[in-house]
Amino acid sequence: MSDEIFEQVKGVLGEVMNIAPEKVTIDSRFEEDLEIGSYDQILLVMALEDDLGIEVSDDDAADLVTVGNAVEMVRRVRGE
Amino acid sequence: MSRRVVVTGLGTVTSIGHDTPTFWESCLSGKTNVATIPDSWRRYADHSSTVWSPLPSIDYEARSLHRMDLMQTDPVATLALFAAVEAVADAGLEVEATTGRQLRLVEVGPDRVGVAMGTGLGGTLSIVSTVFGHTVARPRAALAALAADMDDSEAVAAVLDDLDGAARVSPLAVAMIMPNSPASAISIKFSTTGPSNTYTSACAAGTAAIGHAFESIRSGRSDIVLAGGSESMYDPYGTAFRSFDGARTLASADVAPDQINRPFDRDRSGFLFSEGGAAVLVLEELGHARRRGVPIVAEIAGFAETSDAHNPVATAPDGRQIERAFREAVAAAGLEPTDIDYVNAHGTGTILNDDVESAMLERVVGKGPAINSTKSLLGHTLGASGAIEAVVMALSLRDQATHACSNLESPIRDLSFVIEAGPRQIDAALSESFAFGGHNAALVMTAIRN
Numbered sequence: 001m002s003d004e005i006f007e008q009v010k011g012v013l014g015e016v017m018n019i020a021p022e023k024v025t026i027d028s029r030f031e032e033d034l035e036i037g038s039y040d041q042i043l044l045v046m047a048l049e050d051d052l053g054i055e056v057s058d059d060d061a062a063d064l065v066t067v068g069n070a071v072e073m074v075r076r077v078r079g080e
Numbered sequence: 081m082s083r084r085v086v087v088t089g090l091g092t093v094t095s096i097g098h099d100t101p102t103f104w105e106s107c108l109s110g111k112t113n114v115a116t117i118p119d120s121w122r123r124y125a126d127h128s129s130t131v132w133s134p135l136p137s138i139d140y141e142a143r144s145l146h147r148m149d150l151m152q153t154d155p156v157a158t159l160a161l162f163a164a165v166e167a168v169a170d171a172g173l174e175v176e177a178t179t180g181r182q183l184r185l186v187e188v189g190p191d192r193v194g195v196a197m198g199t200g201l202g203g204t205l206s207i208v209s210t211v212f213g214h215t216v217a218r219p220r221a222a223l224a225a226l227a228a229d230m231d232d233s234e235a236v237a238a239v240l241d242d243l244d245g246a247a248r249v250s251p252l253a254v255a256m257i258m259p260n261s262p263a264s265a266i267s268i269k270f271s272t273t274g275p276s277n278t279y280t281s282a283c284a285a286g287t288a289a290i291g292h293a294f295e296s297i298r299s300g301r302s303d304i305v306l307a308g309g310s311e312s313m314y315d316p317y318g319t320a321f322r323s324f325d326g327a328r329t330l331a332s333a334d335v336a337p338d339q340i341n342r343p344f345d346r347d348r349s350g351f352l353f354s355e356g357g358a359a360v361l362v363l364e365e366l367g368h369a370r371r372r373g374v375p376i377v378a379e380i381a382g383f384a385e386t387s388d389a390h391n392p393v394a395t396a397p398d399g400r401q402i403e404r405a406f407r408e409a410v411a412a413a414g415l416e417p418t419d420i421d422y423v424n425a426h427g428t429g430t431i432l433n434d435d436v437e438s439a440m441l442e443r444v445v446g447k448g449p450a451i452n453s454t455k456s457l458l459g460h461t462l463g464a465s466g467a468i469e470a471v472v473m474a475l476s477l478r479d480q481a482t483h484a485c486s487n488l489e490s491p492i493r494d495l496s497f498v499i500e501a502g503p504r505q506i507d508a509a510l511s512e513s514f515a516f517g518g519h520n521a522a523l524v525m526t527a528i529r530n
Binding site: 015016017018035042043046047049055 | 147148151152179181247248250251252
């Protein structure tokens, strides 16, 4: 399931942030590796909410450092 | 000699055309777009007026505006961006992509490029949706939980349907509501770093924005300003419509929808509520435009503003301050009122506005100039209207043609209203805008003089 979520996160990063899929790994850091700052992380979370039909609280969205954190966030929100 | 300011690019999105050529063709052919208000609005109020002028679906991708652009802006800003992309291309300003989704003007220093936008209401959809998400979503969920235990839950289900809306508040809500979001979105999109300002003088905002942009270039602060106005008044509950309807300002006569909007006609009953629209004009210092070798649409020659200091929602019946705005704009252009060949009137279709405006025109210019109302085609787009009408004025000068006043069968005064669209010699034109709050603005354009 995490692999599927990872692919969805990668898809949103490509569509919304213009990040090439080959640049994205589960360990990619948003700020340092993908140049996605805190404002763009808000947009990323909003896009994930829309695409995955989830509602992410401020606590859930806190402390996103890596793509893996975002995958974990989606799993947590879904109760997986 | 002071610097001269010309128009070199136009961008327009309206209910009768999503680009400037289509819009202008619609104006000249007398096209209108009047429809019954959305059914969802009727769930919340009984209205006197039942028609509006909606925007057809807009293909933002066609102007390279993608999901990220739309996610972080209210429609008031995305409409402005949509018009700005057309205006910049129309002005022959080459752009290149920078990092992310921003663009950069290639041959123009960004510090010398400004933005000036008008809007009456700002991010209407965002503020209404945010209020819903913030105040209604939890009580709605609580009501839904109570309804689950009720025997007769059908009535409650109907109430819940009426309380339909997204149960969240966007972290970007403030940035999407703020009235400066159209100017901000344009500045960020095109990486312009000159002065970027917003004029919120309601229905005069678009004219004021262009006037101040004109003065910014003339004074030497900027070489180019992307100037105009934007408005988006749709929300799922019809909030803005209800407010105007409650103030008894909307067209409400019992006639066919395509006959209801009739500025300057004896049978007028109010203005046609428009969903909104936007227009952006590229204003440029004359020498700068000539060095770039681009076609010049028209010259901006004069601008003036006055205030009624009378009433928040009604123009002053004596018309003294709208007359002063007219005369001072003409004087600023170095002209006399008799030099004005064409007046794009405010012409809303309300009883009071048209009476006061036409009386003023009768006093100042009589039967001299041709007069029309672009609102007779579009309805009222509030803060966008002055900018859209500036586009019409520029095109009328360029093409030496005027559109007709739609539905004008029995004029309230003996003035030279345009009844049939067609060719007309125009050397100088004036557009005037009057607003809730008593803000008046007038802009004079001339055919380019060498």
